[in-house]
Amino acid sequence: MMRTRVCLNPSRWGLLAVLRLLALGLVLTGSPAWAQVPEEPRLALPGSSPVSISSIPAxxxxxxxxxxxxxxxxxxxxxxxxxxxxxxxxxxxxxxxxxxxxxxxxxxxxxxxxxxxxxxxxxxxxxxxxxxxxxxxxxxxxxxxxxxxxxxxxxxxxxxxxxxxxxxxxxxxxxxxxxxxxxxxxxxxxxxxxxxxxxxxxxxxxxxxxxxxxxxxxxxxxxxxxxxxxxxxxxxxxxxxxxxxxxxxxxxxxxxxxxxxASLEPVRETSVNIQWEPKASEKEVFLAAGSRLAWVFLGYPAPSLTSRDYAAMRVIHCLLGEGISSRLWIELREKRGLAYELGSIYPDLEGPSHILAYIITRPNSVGESRRRILGEVDRLKKERISQSELEDTQRKLIGNYLLERETNQGKAFHRGLAEILGLGYESDMYYLRHLQETTPQDVQRVARLYLDSATLVVARPGGRFYLDF
The missing domain is CATH 3.30.830.10 (Metalloenzyme, LuxS/M16 peptidase-like)
Structure with a gap:
């Protein structure tokens, strides 16, 4: 839950400058001294030469x-x-x-x-x-x-x-x-x-x-x-x-x-016993909706923010359901007109996370929507994405990363988040490195490892009384 008090109208904080750089195919961000290594990873984007992620010192x-x-x-x-x-x-x-x-x-x-x-x-x-x-x-x-x-x-x-x-x-x-x-x-x-x-x-x-x-x-x-x-x-x-x-x-x-x-007194840390979470199993929930629309939620286990698989799953999330260039948007909305709204969710969590694809559709289109989403998930597991599609997705994710940290608030929050989760504030910069090092093989491996045993939630008029599954 978020609560906001008192409005402020700050000036534009240089977003157009970043957007111009991205439009030119440049990947520019800062890297403090502690993050520098002898040979930095470079990403060749379409129409551009490889660019170091520390082109501009932060x-x-x-x-x-x-x-x-x-x-x-x-x-x-x-x-x-x-x-x-x-x-x-x-x-x-x-x-x-x-x-x-x-x-x-x-x-x-x-x-x-x-x-x-x-x-x-x-x-x-x-x-x-x-x-x-x-x-x-x-x-x-x-x-x-x-x-x-x-x-x-x-x-x-x-x-x-x-x-x-x-x-x-x-x-x-x-x-x-x-x-x-x-x-x-x-x-x-x-x-x-x-x-x-x-x-x-x-x-x-x-x-x-x-x-x-x-x-x-x-x-x-x-x-x-x-x-x-x-x-x-x-x-x-x-x-x-x-x-x-x-x-x-x-x-x-x-x-x-x-x-x-300084006058605040520390308290001795005590461990919190977290219930063991077993390996996911397939689950289905069917609900009766009091409207003329239907909702389909289809989710899978996903790596935590602290996992090395996090960057590859970010690629999967972006590729699958983030924006109008995603596979779900193109296949389900543009080609087949199934969706009033669709997308995917992948929350940043310290513990076991989840990736969720959702669609709002007509009640009699639930079965086909479910099959099409499952088909796109299976496609990620069976077929390696092309290098060009991976680079396009990486460029989109890098652009989002830069925009989120363009403001002082974005910088302060993301560094603080990495620190509070025990990763160290500098790890926020390492995400770019891990993202640029992600390969088509990594994407397929992570898809096969996590995208199994789906949890399905369906809500539509009449609940389960349809014969389209």
Missing amino acids: PPVTRLVLPNGLVLLVQESPFEDIVAVELLVRAGVQQEGSNLTGLTSLIQDLLSDRITKDTTGQDIVEITGSLVTTQAEPDYARISLLTTPEYLEFMIGRLGQALRQRASTTSEVDQARSLALQALQGNQGAFSALYEVFLDTFYRYHPYKRTTSGVEGSVRKFDPQAVDAYFQRYYVPNRMVLSVAGKVDGTALAELVRREF
């Missing part, structure tokens, strides 16, 4: 660890007036357990109010033009701040003050709980509801089967005692990464962070 990143364990990452960009601050906390569905599902999301909403409002409930951030966003993900909690150098100290101070308040009040918990219940009781939408059904079916024991927003029954039970126990156990400095990018002075920022966060 500004160095400073990593500082406070005595209490908090990790600070800083990239100084003196010519950019927007400063991005990303605080990531190792707290998610694995820490919540089945009885506290949704608690991280509630605490994120509570922290958003602490940062943006004073004791009377008045918004004191709006005048600064800053943006505050909170989000709960399966593996981590995220607090994002976008501000200007003029108000950076103020915003860091608000963040530090919110975290130093280790006990919650009844009123703020009641308000956060009320917001959470309103969101749960609202119109969730068919897609989100079916995705939750898919997750609950796909994962047998793993906490990923639970949603970050929780369920109404558990959220109603949250009180200050439950909030404080969870907050004091997991929202601690040795489970935090603070990543900053923009027009800052690294030395002054480090002193500011020490002043605001």
